Amino acid sequence: MSKRLVWRKIVNGVMLTLTGVATFATVSVLFVILGCLIYQGGKSLSWNFFTKLPVPTGQEGGGMANAIVGSLQIVGLAALIGIPIGFLAGVYLAEFEDKKFGSLVRYVADLLNGVPSIIVGILAFTLVVVPMHGNSGLAGSIALAVMLIPIVTRQTEQFLREVPLALREAALALGASKWKMIATVAVPAGSKGILTGMILGVARISGESAPLLFTAAINQYWGGLTEPTASLPVMIYKYATSPFDDWHSQAWAAGLVLIGMVLTANILARLVLAKGVSVPRG
Amino acid sequence: MASQAVIAQAPVKKKTTQIGDIVARWTVLVFAASLLAITGLLVYELWIGSAAARSALGFGFLTSSEWNPVTDKFGALPFIYGTVVTSFLALLISVPLGVGAAMFLSELAPAGISNALTFVIELLAAIPSVIYGLLAIFTVVPLMRTTVEPFLKHTLGLLPYIGALFRGPAYGVGYLTAGMVLAIMTIPFVISVSRESLLAVPREQREAALALGATRWETTWQVVMPWAKLGIFGSVFLGLARALGETMAVTMVIGNDPSIHASLLAPGYSIAAVIANEFSEAGGAIYPAALIELGLVLFFLTIVINAAARIMIMATTSKGSKRV
Numbered sequence: 001m002s003k004r005l006v007w008r009k010i011v012n013g014v015m016l017t018l019t020g021v022a023t024f025a026t027v028s029v030l031f032v033i034l035g036c037l038i039y040q041g042g043k044s045l046s047w048n049f050f051t052k053l054p055v056p057t058g059q060e061g062g063g064m065a066n067a068i069v070g071s072l073q074i075v076g077l078a079a080l081i082g083i084p085i086g087f088l089a090g091v092y093l094a095e096f097e098d099k100k101f102g103s104l105v106r107y108v109a110d111l112l113n114g115v116p117s118i119i120v121g122i123l124a125f126t127l128v129v130v131p132m133h134g135n136s137g138l139a140g141s142i143a144l145a146v147m148l149i150p151i152v153t154r155q156t157e158q159f160l161r162e163v164p165l166a167l168r169e170a171a172l173a174l175g176a177s178k179w180k181m182i183a184t185v186a187v188p189a190g191s192k193g194i195l196t197g198m199i200l201g202v203a204r205i206s207g208e209s210a211p212l213l214f215t216a217a218i219n220q221y222w223g224g225l226t227e228p229t230a231s232l233p234v235m236i237y238k239y240a241t242s243p244f245d246d247w248h249s250q251a252w253a254a255g256l257v258l259i260g261m262v263l264t265a266n267i268l269a270r271l272v273l274a275k276g277v278s279v280p281r282g
Numbered sequence: 283m284a285s286q287a288v289i290a291q292a293p294v295k296k297k298t299t300q301i302g303d304i305v306a307r308w309t310v311l312v313f314a315a316s317l318l319a320i321t322g323l324l325v326y327e328l329w330i331g332s333a334a335a336r337s338a339l340g341f342g343f344l345t346s347s348e349w350n351p352v353t354d355k356f357g358a359l360p361f362i363y364g365t366v367v368t369s370f371l372a373l374l375i376s377v378p379l380g381v382g383a384a385m386f387l388s389e390l391a392p393a394g395i396s397n398a399l400t401f402v403i404e405l406l407a408a409i410p411s412v413i414y415g416l417l418a419i420f421t422v423v424p425l426m427r428t429t430v431e432p433f434l435k436h437t438l439g440l441l442p443y444i445g446a447l448f449r450g451p452a453y454g455v456g457y458l459t460a461g462m463v464l465a466i467m468t469i470p471f472v473i474s475v476s477r478e479s480l481l482a483v484p485r486e487q488r489e490a491a492l493a494l495g496a497t498r499w500e501t502t503w504q505v506v507m508p509w510a511k512l513g514i515f516g517s518v519f520l521g522l523a524r525a526l527g528e529t530m531a532v533t534m535v536i537g538n539d540p541s542i543h544a545s546l547l548a549p550g551y552s553i554a555a556v557i558a559n560e561f562s563e564a565g566g567a568i569y570p571a572a573l574i575e576l577g578l579v580l581f582f583l584t585i586v587i588n589a590a591a592r593i594m595i596m597a598t599t600s601k602g603s604k605r606v
Contacts, residue, residue: 022382116527207410
């Protein structure tokens with residue numbers, strides 16, 4: 001072997017090894033994060049965490065039952081608002097698109113998807129919190145819905161477009177009207193992917209805290225639609241940045257619960273519902 | 283009787299299907315238009331909300347570096363500086379790692395392993411920002427304070443010129459820590475988009491290079507990479523847009539000091555972080571308006587960078603699929 005060939009082979013080996021190291025380093029981050037959360041969160045997770053209200057610092061016990069329920073309320077309402085709007089807008093893009101208006105809507109959906117979540121919080125603050133004269137669970141839901149809509153729109157469009165043309169033509173040839181074809185053929189055919197997209201979208205908004213900071217805010221007691229409402233992500237932020245050790249351990253427990261919910265939804269959506277379908281994110 | 287009834291109904295039925303289609307069309311159109319309305323409303327509210335600050339402070343807002351709500355002094359420069367510096371640091375770390383990992387996943391790893399690892403990386407992208415912040419506060423910050431920052435001070439800090447970036451007390455929180463946490467958060471986005479761009483490169487390109495005797499690395503670096511270049515730039519911009527707008531994790535580790543420091547070890551502030559921390563307590567007329575104007579600046583920064591990213595990604599993936 002010539003000297004040059006040896007050199008080329010060495011470069012080849014070194015660089016390819018480095019790409020492997022980069023991959024390994026990245027992938028191991030997930031396991032480090034999970035390990036830390038399970039170790040630290042597991043120490044402070046107890047039955048009380050799920051059933052008790054927060055207690056002032058210094059007192060033993062206490063939990064985040066209000067934040068768990070609050071998160072479910074806020075995210076549930078956001079899904080109720082955001083999923084229908086996003087889904088129907090996605091149907092428009094995939095099935096009824098006019099060239100110019102369609103690409104404008106698509107562009108705007110991508111733009112909205114890229115807007116920093118804290119800015120969505122400002123929008124919900126001026127739209128809901130200011131007129132209602134106070135923080136409310138509703139304001140938080142609206143902020144999260146605004147984030148959910150473009151995600152669901154683009155996912156719905158993408159999976160409707162994957163439904164084969166022959167299937168649509170068969171329905172139309174049998175005399176079905178267009179909306180009947182969409183409702184009974186195209187949407188059911190793409191439903192697995194669409195559902196996956198919706199679950200991933202809901203999982204993503206359920207971990208958001210920035211848009212909730214000054215909309216749903218925080219509450220030591222049970223919240224509601226018209227009252228400030230605690231949520232797990234905001235509680236993690238407040239407790240982790242507090243100077244108290246017992247609040248820190250509560251934050252770890254809340255982190256473990258939150259990541260458990262988010263990752264379970266992700267794994268279920270990706271493995272069970274859409275086997276083999278990869279979901280690009282935007 | 284029956285056949286008569288059918289004949290009589292036929293034209294009527296045709297009309298109703300048309301009406302059904304028209305109703306369906308307009309219904310979904312209204313919902314599609316609601317996305318435009320929401321975006322319009324967002325821009326409108328940011329513009330109106332920041333009016334008081336824009337008229338009181340003018341362009342001086344963007345160039346002043348003094349931020350003191352008590353005396354009504356509002357300058358955006360420390361926040362813009364902090365946002366740009368931390369995002370730049372993040373890319374400095376995440377781009378080589380992310381593109382390297384994307385090369386491994388698309389060029390080297392067998393399909394099964396590549397898909398499994400991609401799945402793990404997508405899970406990494408799904409982890410909420412506040413969880414990264416939680417881990418950063420209790421693990422990364424102490425590590426930076428006790429080990430990494432003193433080490434950097436005693437090595438890079440002694441060099442001329444760049445040494446100024448690594449001086450001062452080691453707080454643990456600051457630009458460098460925020461940049462590192464952002465790097466970890468942007469890597470998944472860089473990997474998944476870069477990997478897709480690399481996978482869009484036609485097989486023949488690789489085979490031709492290998493047949494000419496190029497090594498795997500030479501094929502990847504000199505043939506596949508130039509082809510996918512634009513898409514990879516796109517992934518970098520997408521990562522940048524994420525990093526600029528990232529709020530919670532940065533807020534928790536940047537140190538929240540509204541002034542500009544030359545040293546990367548010093549605490550700073552970012553646009554998103556100052557809004558998160560101060561918006562709910564901001565009183566008076568100009569203070570909240572100034573924070574909303576910061577939001578407006580961040581909004582325009584991210585849409586410009588997002589648009590650039592999307593154009594580049596689209597150009598690459600469509601180029602690849604056309605040639606195949």
